[in-house]
Amino acid sequence: MSLSINEDQRALADSVAAFARRTAPIADTRNEFDALSVGTCPASVWDALVRQGLHNMYLPEAVGGSDCGLPVLAVVVEQLGKAMFPGPYLPTVLTSAVAMTASNGADDLLAAFGGGATGALVSGNRLTARAVAGGWEVEGISDPTIGLPGAERVLVCAALADTPGGSLWFWLERADLDGAANTVKVAPCDALDLTRSVGRLELAGHRIPHDRALSGIDQGRVDLIVASLLGAEASGIAGWCVETAVDYVRTRHQFGRPVGSFQAVQHKAALMLVRSQVACAAAWDAARAAGATPDQQRLAAAQAALTAVPAGVDQALDCISLLGGIGFTWEHDAHLYWRRAISIASAVGAQDIWETRLGEVALHTERDFSFIVADSLPELRERVGHALDEVLALPDDEIPSEGWAPARGGSRRARLAAEGLTAPHYPQPYGLDAGPVEQAVIGDEFARRGLTQPDMGIAEWVLPTLVAHGSEEQQKRFVPATLRGELIWCQLFSEPGAGSDLAGLSTRARKVDGGWVLTGQKVWNSQAKEADWGVCLARTDADVPKHAGLTYFLIDMHAPGVDVRPLRQVTGIWEFNEVFLDEVFVPDDGVVAGPGDGWRLAVTTLSNERLKMGSAKLGHGSANMVRRLLDRDEYGSTRDEAMRVLGRNTARELSVAALNLRSVLQRLHGSEDTTGSLNSVQKVFHAIAQRDGSRAVVALLGPLGCVGSPEEPYVRDYLGVPAVMFGGGTIEIQLNVIAQRVLGLPR
Incomplete structure (x- = not known):
């Protein structure tokens, strides 16, 4: 359970984890609560971090950084979060990463961060700027901001009073914050997270000269950076919580048995693992969106804010509940993780706002989960494209079947089977031995021509068994005929x-x-x-x-x-x-x-069944169903609430897809799922997402939910949910599998 994907990232994660354990053990952090609350980080901790180059790795080489990119920075944030690393690291890298997106005016600020300055990011809509001679004048009191007391550089966003929707980005240095000007004050707050400072920035007509202003900072990109890094820290918290809880219930005995042998405990622990992996996938997807289009960044940012960041809060509370009384004591570290999780979930912003944002962008945009470029594997692309062009020239003469069964036969299906394109991941002679990249290229060529890749129905799960275990005679008799659509x-x-x-x-x-x-x-x-x-x-x-x-x-x-x-x-x-x-x-x-x-x-x-079901988009409670409801005004609630449901259901759908893409990329980079956890995690979350998403749609209907005809599909969609709750093994059975086979809890 880590944001790392490839070997280099895994090595980095291990190195950072070891550094954190060595440099800032939690027992030492507990002795520094008072100093940390006012922004004083032990010099031994911050200096060691700077010597490792972790403070500026995201920054340009010109200021001492290695320009590593947001996904790599997120790996570091996750591991430090898992170790409860104290002090201003997260607010500092948040601030410097945002400053780095400016098109002009950030050189001095980035140089300071490159040299080891600490920072804080003050945003929101509580500060107002007015243009005056030589610059701007700023008024207001900010929201509570993590890392503000003690920060050496502060990046601030203020709303422009005379420009609706406009904003001014500027920065302050230590001299300003220490009271050199009586128009600036940092007011410390009682921090919920005992390992970091929190404060408000108070500006009373403070003058900002032109050379302190930054231009070109896009709010959508700021949201992505904030949500992905806070999500990464929440992923680290979620990982620590599940490991801590499982270690405890595996060894704690009650009634003559390990607590972890009780099914209720096993299911809670298994759900914690599911939540942890979903949070990890959501944060990872946000970080990888750094180079994507603005709409893609907005989708990914909202997904992380709604899925990854809040997961730490629920995870920590479940951890405490499994620890029992010991987990509710001051001496146990669980409450430190709970406090930090609540703090960062609050800092990312209110959930209903993020739900509305995601709903608005999801009305017209879908997340792109492709992982290949247009010129990937040109020879394969050309060969497949040529075959598909010839398929298109053939008559579309499949014979439709009833119910869920796939269509039968047809000249197109026969040609696809002959080319190995019905199931290209199968070994030759039935397929093309296509790995994930090859399969993606083939899928892309199908999509370019408006062709749907063949569906073999239940045979999707049967044929791999015959290919792996059947006799040569059985394979020759059944596999080709099924690929041609002649057998159901x-x-x-x-x-x-x-x-x-x-x-x-x-x-x-x-x-x-x-x-x-x-x-x-x-x-x-x-x-x-x-x-x-x-x-x-x-x-x-x-x-x-x-x-x-x-x-x-x-x-x-x-x-x-x-x-x-x-x-x-x-x-x-x-x-x-x-x-x-x-x-x-x-x-x-x-x-x-x-x-x-x-x-x-x-x-x-x-x-094979569980992987297929876990990798698909939502069949029930899908974002498309909410879009239909909105387009046709078929709801009894307010449109605002319907938009929030679209946001929540889209977040669930994006999580399913992000989990699947991570599993593909991990296989590509040689990180096999030897425990089998991913299939069961996907199955559990996929079923829960459909159950909750479909129920949320029905809740929007009001009196329209009294109608059950086929022309009103929303209630019928919900009535069909039990099929996914049972199919391929119930949620409860899958939780048993996760608890016993993956987490190693006793039977």
Whole structure:
């Protein structure tokens, strides 16, 4: 759980973490609370940080920096936040990073920061500037500002009284702040965060000469820097909290058992891990947006402000609740993290304002999560483009299916399969062995031509199992035909008495001459009515542990004894089915791998399912659904509240996409998810995001929510949420997986 992506960033993160532990252990910080509250950082701490070059690494080389970029700076901020590093580091780098965006007037200010000056950023709308001879005159009392007492340089934003929407950026130096002019005063406040100072800037007709003004600072870029760095620190806090809580509940005993063995505790700890990874992804996405367009920066900044920054607050409180009484004591460090989290969440600004901002920009802009450039892999791009142009020339003759099942066959689908473009990530001869970059290039070429990449439905999860574990005969028989759209598949795993507990299933298979005879009942089977073939898990040995006695069968869905009965859901639609197997014969070549290998193969199938579901955009409560509601005035609340819901739902959707992109880039940089945590985290958050997003839409409707016809899709969307709450393993089962397999909590 770190913002670092590549090997260099991981090495930097480790180095900064070790530096923080060595230079400013929390026990020493506790002895400095009084000095820190007035802005006096121990010289040994700040001087050591300056010697490491951490104070100016983001700055230009001309002032001693290394121009490392915002993503690298965020890695440092995260690690120092995780270590509760005291003093003015965060407000200083915030200020210098904002000053660096000025087009003119910042040279002296940046030189001071490059040399080790501390800083603070005073913004908001409480200061007013009026033009006077030789410059401006500024009045007002600022909001409480982190790091202001003790700062050697202060960058200030004041509203221009005579220019609506205009602002003046200027800077003050230590001589101004120490009272050289009686028109300036720094009023310290009682800081919530005991490791930093907080104060208000009071200006009473203070004169600002022209040479102290900065030009070209864009508020959108300021918001991005502030939100990404505060989000990075919140990510560090979230990481510390989950590690601390898990370490405690793993060893603390109550009622003769480790506290961490109780399911309620496990679920809370697992949700903390989910929250931590989501916060990390949101902060990372904001930092990487530094070179993007203004609209992209506004989306990313608001996402970090709404997702990453508040996560630290909730995470710290959950940490304290898992620690119990000891966590609520002054002596435990948890409250220091809680205080800092509340402080930075307050500093970033009110959530309803950020929700409105994100809603406004999301009305007309979507976040770009591409990670390739237009000229990436030109030879592949040319080859794929040529094939797709020929596909476009073919008739669009697919045969639509009912329900969720994909369309069948067609000349276009056959050509795509022949070119390896139906599933390009598959190994040859079925695909192109395409890695993430190759897949992105191929997807880009599809999009350029308005073509949708083929959807194989349930086969998206079945075929990887056959490719990995099937016999050569099974692969040749089923894989190419499925890629061509000639076969539709279903998955026969769940049972009325064994939903998420797959190993507890009761469908039996007994050995007969030439094959097996299966008897049992399956339920919640998507596409079973349209399917030609199904993959079925059945018990072939009742005398071994339940996981060991399962076998993975390929069943002809038209075979005698197979009875498919559609299930009508609360939506009124038949999307699932129940399947009865009455003495269904499956020949020996319908067994994948071998008898008893079923559980191992089922895990392969389910892991592909969970990754697919976790990487998709929101199906329920999507931003597009809120946009439709707004466009058609189909809401009973105020438009302002509807815009805030658009902001919140967009933030959830962006988090899903950011999690997925991080996983792709981590694989590209050799950081494999060996614990399997990412799939489960994505699945849990994806389901929660859809549940909460769809409920938020319904809450906007007022009396319109009484209508349930297909022409009013919002309530129907919410009624369909249970499908994502259960599919691929319930949220609760996924939390068990995270708690036990990832966090290592006892069973």
